[in-house]
Amino acid sequence: xxxxxxxxxFVLLGIADFPELISKKQWKETIILGVFxxxxxxLAILQVTRGEIPSPMMAIHYFIDKCLHMSFPxxxx
Amino acid sequence: MTxxxxxxxxxxxxxxxxxxLSAKQLSYASALFIVASSLLIKxxxxxxxxxxxxxxxxxxxxSLLVIGVYGMLGRRHPGMCPxxxxxxxxxxxxxxxxxxxxxxxFLSLAILNLEDAGSFVTVSIxxxxxxxxxxxxxxVVCAMAVSKGHKMCxxxxxxxxxxxFIFVLNMLLLFNKMELENFLPVLTQPPKNYxxxxxxxxxxxxxxxxxxxxxxxxxxKPEIIGSALKGGIFIGGFLLFIIVVRDxxxxxxxxxxxxNPTFSSIRLIEIGDFLTRLEILYASILITTxxxxxxxxxxxxxxxxxxxxxxxxxxxxxGIFGVLIVVATRGVFExxxxxxxxxxxxxxxxxxFLIILPIIMLLVSYLRFGKYPQKRQAASGGExxxxxxxxxxxxxxxxxxxxxxx
Amino acid sequence: xxxxxxxxxxxxxxxALVMILLLSGCFDRRELDTIxxxxxxxxxxxxxxxxxxxxxxxxxxxxxEQSDPQTALNEASSFVNVTEEGPAVNYAVRNMQSKVSRLIxxxxxxxxxxxxxxxxxxxxxxxxxxxRASEARLTVNLLVAEGKAGEILSTSAHLEQLPGTEIQELIxxxxxxxxxxxxxxxxxxxxxxxxxxxxxxxxxxxxxxxGEKHLKISGTAVFKDSKMVGKFDEYETQGMLxxxxxxxxxxxxxxxQDTPATIEILDAKTQLRPEVFTDGTIMMHMKLNxxxxxxxxxxxxxxxxxxxxxxxxxAVSDAIKDQIARAIEKAKEYxxxxxxxxxxxxxxxxxxWKEMAEQWDNLFRSVQYDVEVNVVTKLSGRTTTYIKPQ
Numbered sequence: 001x002x003x004x005x006x007x008x009x010f011v012l013l014g015i016a017d018f019p020e021l022i023s024k025k026q027w028k029e030t031i032i033l034g035v036f037x038x039x040x041x042x043l044a045i046l047q048v049t050r051g052e053i054p055s056p057m058m059a060i061h062y063f064i065d066k067c068l069h070m071s072f073p074x075x076x077x
Numbered sequence: 078m079t080x081x082x083x084x085x086x087x088x089x090x091x092x093x094x095x096x097x098l099s100a101k102q103l104s105y106a107s108a109l110f111i112v113a114s115s116l117l118i119k120x121x122x123x124x125x126x127x128x129x130x131x132x133x134x135x136x137x138x139x140s141l142l143v144i145g146v147y148g149m150l151g152r153r154h155p156g157m158c159p160x161x162x163x164x165x166x167x168x169x170x171x172x173x174x175x176x177x178x179x180x181x182x183f184l185s186l187a188i189l190n191l192e193d194a195g196s197f198v199t200v201s202i203x204x205x206x207x208x209x210x211x212x213x214x215x216x217v218v219c220a221m222a223v224s225k226g227h228k229m230c231x232x233x234x235x236x237x238x239x240x241x242f243i244f245v246l247n248m249l250l251l252f253n254k255m256e257l258e259n260f261l262p263v264l265t266q267p268p269k270n271y272x273x274x275x276x277x278x279x280x281x282x283x284x285x286x287x288x289x290x291x292x293x294x295x296x297x298k299p300e301i302i303g304s305a306l307k308g309g310i311f312i313g314g315f316l317l318f319i320i321v322v323r324d325x326x327x328x329x330x331x332x333x334x335x336x337n338p339t340f341s342s343i344r345l346i347e348i349g350d351f352l353t354r355l356e357i358l359y360a361s362i363l364i365t366t367x368x369x370x371x372x373x374x375x376x377x378x379x380x381x382x383x384x385x386x387x388x389x390x391x392x393x394x395x396g397i398f399g400v401l402i403v404v405a406t407r408g409v410f411e412x413x414x415x416x417x418x419x420x421x422x423x424x425x426x427x428x429x430f431l432i433i434l435p436i437i438m439l440l441v442s443y444l445r446f447g448k449y450p451q452k453r454q455a456a457s458g459g460e461x462x463x464x465x466x467x468x469x470x471x472x473x474x475x476x477x478x479x480x481x482x483x
Numbered sequence: 484x485x486x487x488x489x490x491x492x493x494x495x496x497x498x499a500l501v502m503i504l505l506l507s508g509c510f511d512r513r514e515l516d517t518i519x520x521x522x523x524x525x526x527x528x529x530x531x532x533x534x535x536x537x538x539x540x541x542x543x544x545x546x547x548e549q550s551d552p553q554t555a556l557n558e559a560s561s562f563v564n565v566t567e568e569g570p571a572v573n574y575a576v577r578n579m580q581s582k583v584s585r586l587i588x589x590x591x592x593x594x595x596x597x598x599x600x601x602x603x604x605x606x607x608x609x610x611x612x613x614x615r616a617s618e619a620r621l622t623v624n625l626l627v628a629e630g631k632a633g634e635i636l637s638t639s640a641h642l643e644q645l646p647g648t649e650i651q652e653l654i655x656x657x658x659x660x661x662x663x664x665x666x667x668x669x670x671x672x673x674x675x676x677x678x679x680x681x682x683x684x685x686x687x688x689x690x691x692x693x694g695e696k697h698l699k700i701s702g703t704a705v706f707k708d709s710k711m712v713g714k715f716d717e718y719e720t721q722g723m724l725x726x727x728x729x730x731x732x733x734x735x736x737x738x739x740q741d742t743p744a745t746i747e748i749l750d751a752k753t754q755l756r757p758e759v760f761t762d763g764t765i766m767m768h769m770k771l772n773x774x775x776x777x778x779x780x781x782x783x784x785x786x787x788x789x790x791x792x793x794x795x796x797x798a799v800s801d802a803i804k805d806q807i808a809r810a811i812e813k814a815k816e817y818x819x820x821x822x823x824x825x826x827x828x829x830x831x832x833x834x835x836w837k838e839m840a841e842q843w844d845n846l847f848r849s850v851q852y853d854v855e856v857n858v859v860t861k862l863s864g865r866t867t868t869y870i871k872p873q
Contacts, residue, residue, distance in 0.1 A: 013396045021393065029388050033397065040401045043408070053408035057185070057419050064422040071422040072273055075123035201617050203511040214502065261830035330673040331621075334614075345669065347622055 148303015742783025
């Protein structure tokens with residue numbers, strides 16, 4: 001059910017964005033926007049179906065905490 | 078999707094329709110930025126307890142030094158946003174990589190702030206509302222703000238005055254519950270705690286106003302961006318100081334225990350029988366200032382991306398980035414535990430972008446261009462800082478400004 | 484695409500409409516006739532071991548036409564007490580929902596009454612719900628009941644509409660009687676989680692007169708950590724309030740040269756300063772500035788003459804010193820530092836406090852104190868001499 005909603009949102013956004021770019025023949029913008037659309041679409045579908053997406057924040061936290069040992073200590077008390 | 082009134086895809090300032098930002102407007106805008114984070118900090122209280130007011134003062138002083146670095150970068154390369162700056166300083170390839178890192182940083186700022194604001198609303202005000210709806214509503218407003226461009230900073234003066242008035246009012250209303258003795262004993266924490274508290278304050282909220290460098294091309298006099306940001310630190314820092322002093326004086330032992338000290342202290346306002354339950358003032362200011370902060374970070378990410386790819390019209394990215402931010406905010410933390418864990422690393426993550434990279438940029442700028450990059454700018458006759466001359470930067474600069482003119 | 488003209492206006496209107504629907508917070512809407520407004524909460528020991536018996540007093544606002552809970556409460560005249568037992572407070576309250584037809588709403592709660600037995604077994608567990616819930620406010624008044632909290636909440640109110648309101652007003656009357664402390668939940672929690680001060684709360688009990696039951700607030704319940712360990716009566720409570728600088732207005736009965744008189748204390752301010760001597764003795768210096776007035780006097784000497792005023796001042800000063808002494812000595816018996824001596828030490832002598840903090844329970848017994856009372860008398864009343872039948 002939610003997948004349908006996600007697809008609907010993307011189609012609407014696509015209709016709003018792409019015709020103008022294609023009619024003006026701005027290929028660079030179209031490609032970049034298309035890449036973003038694809039990426040965000042995948043993320044959205046992942047989240048709607050699986051309920052979680054890989055979070056770069058936790059990866060960065062893991063790196064800072066375990067590798068660099070430079071994270072803040074847990075609050076006292 | 079563009080909703081610009083003149084029907085074309087040009088930025089209004091390129092048509093000369095909208096005026097540029099003045100330094101004062103930038104100061105107030107950055108002060109509003111600082112206020113937004115000040116309303117939700119607890120991290121500084123856990124380390125320096127009742128001496129947090131000292132931490133705030135010291136952090137303000139140190140942040141002036143850091144802003145000085147940004148100011149020097151602004152003077153040497155006037156009117157360059159961080160994307161252009163990194164390309165100018167580091168060269169084409171490395172510059173683009175660093176610029177991409179910055180765009181990711183701005184995007185992550187938008188996501189984390191949205192997550193903070195959303196969790197506040199969901200926990201304290203509207204417990205049964207699905208948080209996605211809150212995200213969507215805030216992002217819609219931010220998208221509208223971003224489509225207006227740098228105009229969104231122009232009204233911040235009024236907002237800051239209003240916010241300051243409300244803070245002072247809250248402080249007066251809490252007078253009967255404040256005790257000066259709550260500030261004693263002074264300076265009894267181990268020094269490491271103070272260092273941690275000050276460092277945390279530096280990264281969030283004070284030095285995050287680096288984001289405002291994205292407005293450098295939109296300023297009337299871009300070389301004084303350093304002073305503008307310093308003004309913002311003073312105003313925002315002063316408001317932060319008021320908040321911290323009020324919280325320490327009103328909440329005594331409870332400061333350690335609560336999740337949100339400012340909210341708790343405002344809930345205590347009780348004058349007679351009629352002036353109670355004033356936390357709505359706090360909640361509305363919080364949401365408003367957070368929306369502003371998210372708009373600025375959102376704008377920085379989108380405009381940075383557009384300039385990176387040499388795309389004139391950044392409006393096309395607004396829709397999809399809005400969706401990206403909402404999706405990402407929903408997925409970034411799986412639980413409160415993860416959120417708290419992230420808070421432990423957040424200052425270091427910010428340090429890279431707010432202190433380390435700008436200092437490196439300044440050093441490299443000195444090494445490559447010596448003392449006066451402007452001269453080389455004028456000599457090369459272009460708006461570029463003499464690296465890969467001939468690159469088309471017309472999306473950035475006001476074409477009405479003569480090359481080399483400052 | 485660029486949207487111009489009509490389509491743009493239509494889109495803007497549609498968006499605005501959607502936002503209006505969403506902005507009303509329809510997920511969290513709470514209409515007045517769907518909420519059960521709680522005006523008082525009582526916590527007792529349950530029948531089973533480890534259980535807590537929660538009593539919630541819910542105002543029956545009936546068919547009030549007000550849309551604001553505050554005014555609807557002012558018009559409410561009847562109430563219903565609902566009781567439920569469970570292993571934890573939140574659990575019991577949620578189970579209680581099956582007995583209450585409207586959603587329990589805690590934001591207008593005025594008092595939390597804790598039963599004596601419950602207080603003696605430790606109350607930090609049961610208070611956690613009221614501190615954690617974002618609905619419940621920290622400005623509610625906290626009391627300890629002599630007996631069961633459920634009975635206190637069932638005593639019908641006399642001058643007010645609801646017992647919960649009556650209890651709250653009784654507490655507010657302590658402004659002029661000062662025979663019991665006025666404690667909010669924030670104060671209580673704040674003192675309980677700190678090592679340097681112990682918690683205390685006012686006592687409330689039911690007195691029966693002429694077959695009618697009245698609620699009476701008098702005295703203090705003294706806690707150590709989270710358990711109640713003792714009580715102060717009204718006299719000792721006044722002394723305690725003086726030391727804590729919480730005394731507002733109150734009366735003293737004195738006998739000067741065989742003349743009975745009521746002295747009214749109009750204003751009392753205390754300054755408390757600790758001092759630690761080199762041999763480790765802890766001394767608390769108390770300096771009180773008291774404004775007193777003559778409430779009434781009986782037959783004997785006219786207390787309003789300048790010479791007799793001195794005697795009045797001395798009598799007041801002695802009485803207050805006695806109250807303070809009795810309060811401090813009794814607190815020492817319980818090993819409970821309810822005055823916050825430790826806290827003052829931690830503020831003015833942080834170095835020494837670090838060493839003392841662990842043994843403060845024992846060290847508290849050895850604290851010395853000296854009291855200096857400065858009385859200023861004010862004219863009070865319309866007569867300058869007493870009624871002397873001839």
